[in-house]
Amino acid sequence: MASPSPPAAFDHAPGLSLQIISLAGELWSGEVREVSVPGSEGRFGVMARHAPLLGMLREGMVSVYPLGAEPPLQVYVTGGYVEVQPGKVIVMADLALRSEDLDQARARVAAEAARSPMALAFTDEDYARVHAEFMQQRALQLRGVPWK
Incomplete structure (x- = not known):
């Protein structure tokens, strides 16, 4: 059959x-x-x-x-x-x-973020000093020294 x-x-x-x-x-x-x-x-x-x-x-x-x-x-x-x-x-x-459009979109967003006023403000000497002080305080806190 x-x-x-x-x-x-x-x-x-x-x-x-x-x-x-x-x-x-x-x-x-x-x-x-x-x-x-x-x-x-x-x-x-x-x-x-x-x-x-x-x-x-x-x-x-x-x-x-x-x-x-x-x-x-x-x-x-x-x-x-x-x-x-x-x-x-x-x-x-x-x-x-x-996928290539997604990569281009991510790159465009990153470039815009790097040019933003907030990002530019974080590149000056005052920011570096504040960041260093914060890191020092955090290191002391991790060792058991109370926060000032």
């Missing part, structure tokens, strides 16, 4: 379609061989012909492995949902940033 043929959704496709969408719009889409997402119950991977599911995302990195010669891509998400179908995955994130 011949076995029944698989449904059309289970054709031998080498990859699957992926869309990463945030509240700001579509961040990335394309064909992938695998995607790994931070699920609410733990990280899980999805490949072609995965069983359908709808899951919640927690904060973390979505790892994207494109089908072509492109290098793997990391996308930071703050939460949301993922819909998995045998040939398609849709990541619906509250906020999503590509």
Whole structure:
């Protein structure tokens, strides 16, 4: 007796379609061989012909492995949902940033913080003197000498 043929959704496709969408719009889409997402119950991977599911995302990195010669891509998400179908995955994130954008954002924030009036005020001699006095008082306190 011949076995029944698989449904059309289970054709031998080498990859699957992926869309990463945030509240700001579509961040990335394309064909992938695998995607790994931070699920609410733990990280899980999805490949072609995965069983359908709808899951919640927690904060973390979505790892994207494109089908072509492109290098793997990391996308930071703050939460949301993922819909998995045998040939398609849709990541619906509250906020999503590509890893290189995240690094640039961190660098920009650090540079702005270094130029802030408060940071500039902490680089003068008065700050150094106050800091040295505080450290001396703390060292005495740790040795059991009461705070002055």
